[in-house]
Amino acid sequence: MITCTPYVYNKHCGERIIVRASWNSNEEEAIMRKRMLSAAMAGMMVVSMTACGGSKPAETTAAAAADTTAAAAETTAAAAAAPSGDAQKLTMGTGGTTGTYYAFGGVIANVLNSKDIGVNINVQSTGASKANIYLVNDGEADLAIVQNDVMDYAYNGTDLFAEEGAAKDFTTVAALYAEVCQIVSSGDIKSVADLKGKRVSVGDAGSGVEFNARQILEAYDISFDDIQVNNLGFGDSADALKDGKIDAFFCTAGAPTTAIVELATTNAINLLEIDDEHAKKLADAHPFYTTYAIPGGSYKGVDDDVQTVAIKATLIASPKLSEETVYNLTKAIFDNKDEIASTHAKGEELDLEYAVSGISVPFHPGAEKYFKEVGAIK
Numbered sequence: 001m002i003t004c005t006p007y008v009y010n011k012h013c014g015e016r017i018i019v020r021a022s023w024n025s026n027e028e029e030a031i032m033r034k035r036m037l038s039a040a041m042a043g044m045m046v047v048s049m050t051a052c053g054g055s056k057p058a059e060t061t062a063a064a065a066a067d068t069t070a071a072a073a074e075t076t077a078a079a080a081a082a083p084s085g086d087a088q089k090l091t092m093g094t095g096g097t098t099g100t101y102y103a104f105g106g107v108i109a110n111v112l113n114s115k116d117i118g119v120n121i122n123v124q125s126t127g128a129s130k131a132n133i134y135l136v137n138d139g140e141a142d143l144a145i146v147q148n149d150v151m152d153y154a155y156n157g158t159d160l161f162a163e164e165g166a167a168k169d170f171t172t173v174a175a176l177y178a179e180v181c182q183i184v185s186s187g188d189i190k191s192v193a194d195l196k197g198k199r200v201s202v203g204d205a206g207s208g209v210e211f212n213a214r215q216i217l218e219a220y221d222i223s224f225d226d227i228q229v230n231n232l233g234f235g236d237s238a239d240a241l242k243d244g245k246i247d248a249f250f251c252t253a254g255a256p257t258t259a260i261v262e263l264a265t266t267n268a269i270n271l272l273e274i275d276d277e278h279a280k281k282l283a284d285a286h287p288f289y290t291t292y293a294i295p296g297g298s299y300k301g302v303d304d305d306v307q308t309v310a311i312k313a314t315l316i317a318s319p320k321l322s323e324e325t326v327y328n329l330t331k332a333i334f335d336n337k338d339e340i341a342s343t344h345a346k347g348e349e350l351d352l353e354y355a356v357s358g359i360s361v362p363f364h365p366g367a368e369k370y371f372k373e374v375g376a377i378k
Helices: 027-046 062-078 100-113 129-138 150-158 208-219 234-242 259-265 276-285 323-337 337-343 344-349 354-355 367-375
Strands: 003-008 015-021 088-093 119-124 143-147 171-185 199-203 227-231 248-253 290-294 306-317
Touching: 003 100, 003 199, 027 119, 027 276, 088 100, 088 129, 100 119, 100 143, 100 306, 100 323, 100 337, 100 344, 119 323, 129 143, 129 259, 129 306, 143 150, 143 171, 150 199, 150 208, 150 306, 171 234, 171 259, 171 323, 171 354, 171 367, 199 234, 199 306, 208 248, 208 276, 234 248, 276 290, 276 306, 306 323, 323 337, 354 367
Parallel strands: 088 119, 088 143, 199 227, 199 248
Antiparallel strands: 003 015, 015 119, 143 306, 171 248, 171 306, 290 306
16 A cells, blocks of 8 residues: 655755655555555645755656556556565655656556566655655665756766765666657747747756756857746746746656646747757767657647757666666566556657667666667667
């Protein structure tokens, strides 16, 4: 059943309390779990987690919520019982209970728990990327889903980790799916260059989105001094654009993103392109970025594909886990990707080549062994 335990994480989040919502796949709890999930989620949302100044709203967008609650409820209730006996108990940090990280992590855990690979993964709701880095780094979690740019910041002690310093006691397992950097504008703003002098929302202050915005603008030789900076989340940004209070906003999330979908139904929007030249310049400076094409038709009035860049939701692991354990986990994820995809749409993005590209933090030896075995790493 879902359990909620207050967890005070003073070291890296001040005095705030992070509530952990756990999925435990015991067979005797499966029936009760489905009945209780919606109520438990609603209660936990009152104290829902935001990252310690570092997670992006990508993990808790309305788009994620659309596929999260149903997938979580159905998957958790219907999942096969976790292996009993000598199964190694592992903890996976995810994100807020309304976000994609929590739901997708739960799907992965339930699929893997039903396979004979000797693990029992317990998924916990956390403060997402930055908090998850520290949870694995400090031995509080064995696995976690984080963004690959936040991984890079942690490993190198930059940006979101500049003040606290580097956190390096974690390893990469695999990139899972894309979180797309989207720049939405109105009126005559048709390019990133047109943002100069305009009112632009760059995400919440101190968020990962803000760093994405800063880095993308720098690739165009634009600084925050060249725009009128607004710090708003996705929903507030969409409302502000609709009301004419801003001219454009940055959003890093799985596409299509519900906030943008809803905006486009009532207002004409532009999705700004990041062309090859500037995408390369950006990736040369920040290797965690990859190019991405938002399919035409994702948003009303945007009929053609729009090239941009993306970062990746990535599974990390403690280096203390054995090579055998992580090898088996990695292999099981990709051997069972169709089963994962049948329950959660993000599973359709699982791809061997994608899993190893744009990653700047060393792979766990077990994951590296698997990817070399299948030819994804040469």
